[in-house]
Amino acid sequence: MPAASNHSPAPSSSLPPAWRIDPVRLRAALVDDARQWQLEIVEETGSTNADLVQACRRTPWAEGDMLQAGMLRLAYRQTAGRGRQGRPWQGQAGMTFSVAMPLALPPARLAGLSLAVGLALADALDDVDARLGKVVGLKWPNDLQIDGRKLAGILIESVPAGPQRVWAVVGIGLNLVRDAAMEAALGRSLAGVTECLDGFDPLHGPTDLLAAVLNRLAGMRTAFLADGFAPMARRWSARDAYRDQPVRLLHDGAVQAEGMARGVDDEGHLLLETASGLQRIASGELSLRPAGEGA
Ligand code: ATP
Numbered sequence: 001m002p003a004a005s006n007h008s009p010a011p012s013s014s015l016p017p018a019w020r021i022d023p024v025r026l027r028a029a030l031v032d033d034a035r036q037w038q039l040e041i042v043e044e045t046g047s048t049n050a051d052l053v054q055a056c057r058r059t060p061w062a063e064g065d066m067l068q069a070g071m072l073r074l075a076y077r078q079t080a081g082r083g084r085q086g087r088p089w090q091g092q093a094g095m096t097f098s099v100a101m102p103l104a105l106p107p108a109r110l111a112g113l114s115l116a117v118g119l120a121l122a123d124a125l126d127d128v129d130a131r132l133g134k135v136v137g138l139k140w141p142n143d144l145q146i147d148g149r150k151l152a153g154i155l156i157e158s159v160p161a162g163p164q165r166v167w168a169v170v171g172i173g174l175n176l177v178r179d180a181a182m183e184a185a186l187g188r189s190l191a192g193v194t195e196c197l198d199g200f201d202p203l204h205g206p207t208d209l210l211a212a213v214l215n216r217l218a219g220m221r222t223a224f225l226a227d228g229f230a231p232m233a234r235r236w237s238a239r240d241a242y243r244d245q246p247v248r249l250l251h252d253g254a255v256q257a258e259g260m261a262r263g264v265d266d267e268g269h270l271l272l273e274t275a276s277g278l279q280r281i282a283s284g285e286l287s288l289r290p291a292g293e294g295a
Contacts, residue, residue, distance in 0.1 A: 006047075008251060009072075011133055016077070016097070019122050019176075019202045019203070019205075020206075021041050021074060021075075021206060021207050021210060022203075022204065022207045023039065023041065025099040025204065025207045025211075026039065026207050026210060027039070027205060027212050029207070029208065029211035029212075030214055030215060031214075031215050031218075032215070032218055032222075032273060033070070033218040033219075033222065034070070034215050034217070034218035034238070036070065037070035037072055037099070037214065037218075038069075038070070038071045039070060039072045040071065040072065040073045040074070041073075041074045041075075041077070042073070042075050042076070042077065043076050043077065044073070044078075044079065044165055045073075045075040045076040045079070046078075046079050046080040046169060047079070047080050047082055047171075048073045048074065048075050048078060048081075048096060048097055048098035048169035049077060049079055049098045049155055049157055049169050049272070050082075050225070051073055051084065052071060052073050052099075052266070053096045053157055053169050055071060055073075056100050056159040056161070056167035056169060056180040057159060058216060059167075061102070061161045061165050069100075069102050070099065070100065070101050070102065071099065071100040072097060072099050072214060072217075073097060073099075073100075073291055074095065074097035074098075074210070074228060075091075075093075075096060075097070077091070078091045078096045079174060079212070081171075082155060082171070083098055083153050083173075084153075084155060084157055084285075085285055086192055088187065089155075089173045090185070091152060091173055091181055092179070092182065093176060093177050093178070093179040093182055093190075093192060094152075094173060094175035094176040094177070094192070094193075095172075095173075095174045095176060095206060095209070095210065096171075096172070096174075097171075097172055097210070098147040098169055098171040098172070099170045099172075099217055100167050100168070100169045100170075100171060101163070101167070101168045101170065101217070101221050102161075102166075102167055103165075103166050103167070103168055103179060103221070103224070104164055104165055104225070105164060105165075105166060105225065106163065106164050107158070107160070107166060109228060109269055110158065110166065110168070111228070111229065111265055112188045112228060112229025112230075112232070112233075112266075112268030113144055113156060113168060113222075113224060113258060113268075114139075114141050114142045114154060114156045114268070114283065115140070115141055115231055115232070115236050115264060115268040116188070116220050116223075116224050116236075116268075117142060117154050117156060117172075117217070117220065117228050118131040118138050118141070118142035118143070118144060118154055118236075119138065119169050119220070119235060119236050119239065120162050120216040120217050120219070120220040120230055121144055121154065121172060121174070121213060121216070122136050122137075122138060122144055122239055123216050124213040124215070124216040125193070125209075125212070126210070126211055126219075127142075127212045127216065128208060128212050129196070129197055129217075131196050131197065132193060132196045132197060135196055136151060136239075137165070137194050137239060137240065137241025137242075138236060138239045138240055138241060138287050139241050139242065139288060140240065140242070140261070140264065141268065141270075141281075141283035141288075142154040142156075144174075145241055146191035147191070148189070148190060148241070148290070149178075149188075149189040149190055149191035150175075150188070150190055151174065151175055151190075151191040151192070151193070152172060152173060152174040152175065152182060153172075153173045154170065154171065154172055154173075155170075155171040155254065156168055156169065156170050156171070157169045159245045169229075170217065172213065173184070174193065174209070174213075175190055175191060175192040175193065175194040176192055176193050176194055176200075176205075176206065177193070177194050177195075178191055178192035178194075178195050179188055179192070179201065180226065193205075193209065209227075215234065216259075221234075228266075229266065229267065229268050230266035230267075231274070233263075233264055233265060233266050233268070236263070236264055236268075237264055239261030240261065240263055240264070242261040242288065242290065243261055243262070243263055243281070244260060244261065244262065245261055245290065245291075246258070246259070246260055246262065246290070246291035246292075247259070247260070247261045247272070247288050247290055247291055248259075248288075248289055248290075248291055248292075248293070249270075249272070249281060249286045249287070249288055249289075249291065250286065250287045250288075250289060251285055251286055251287070252285075256276040257272060257279065257281065258274065258276070258291060259272040259273045259274035259279070260272070261288070262278070267280075268283070269281055269282055269283075270283070270288070272278045274293045
């Protein structure tokens with residue numbers, strides 16, 4: 001995994017040409033559980049996560065066939081996309097979609113889910129093209145990045161449906177291109193899928209990417225239901241972009257802790273080696289940054 005750095009070439013891509021998901025190609029590429037999910041693609045919405053949270057509240061929990069209750073909602077334009085803590089997400093340079101997954105688990109067993117989703121997304125990019133998989137790193141708890149530049153953000157919201165039942169609504173914003181105007185507007189360097197993929201096919205590429213993500217999410221769901229995050233922790237740490245690097249953890253822009261990042265434990269806590277010993281940090285509202293970098 002390459003070390004994260006702020007050094008990056010100037011963005012060269014412009015916004016992608018209008019792309020469309022091919023529903024027939026998408027269906028044909030889905031395997032296992034993902035084949036049974038409902039697929040919904042719309043032109044525009046406020047937030048696909050907000051839409052699915054509402055849908056989950058309305059959907060009765062039918063024992064036995066809950067697999068068919070899995071839902072994808074993708075919007076070509078999101079007008080009120082959100083990141084963690086209500087931060088805005090700009091989707092115009094990429095794909096924005098959400099997946100609602102029923103999980104027959106008590107809330108205490110959800111630890112590590114957001115890291116498991118990040119790992120599944122990184123694996124999906126690897127499935128699409130190993131050149132991409134090679135450069136994509138994870139930033140705790142669940143960003144994907146290339147050389148310290150954000151490629152994708154993940155927002156997970158849970159909707160309780162009973163004592164051992166919860167819907168996980170997984171929102172993903174994945175930049176297809178690295179867009180200079182968006183970088184200027186956000187004041188930070190970004191990454192895009194196409195920067196590593198010469199000859200990315202705008203016609204089929206997004207559909208193939210989406211299929212790979214859905215297949216990996218379905219596989220992650222099954223594995224997570226069986227064993228939780230623990231068996232994934234080692235692979236997550238191997239993809240950790242900041243492993244063995246000095247980092248700081250911020251809350252509302254203020255530094256809460258500093259130390260060396262040492263990967264994650266079986267519950268998805270960040271292992272931070274500090275002057276006073278090894279700390280296990282729960283994700284909560286903390287943001288990880290390389291040492292010396294502000295909010
Ligand atoms: P954290 O480390 O806490 O995840 P973050 O600042 O990356 O911090 P997120 O909640 O993951 O926060 O994502 C929201 C932030 O992402 C916004 O505040 C904005 O700076 C940035 N952002 C918005 N749209 C995009 C995009 N398309 N690509 C990359 N970054 C974006």
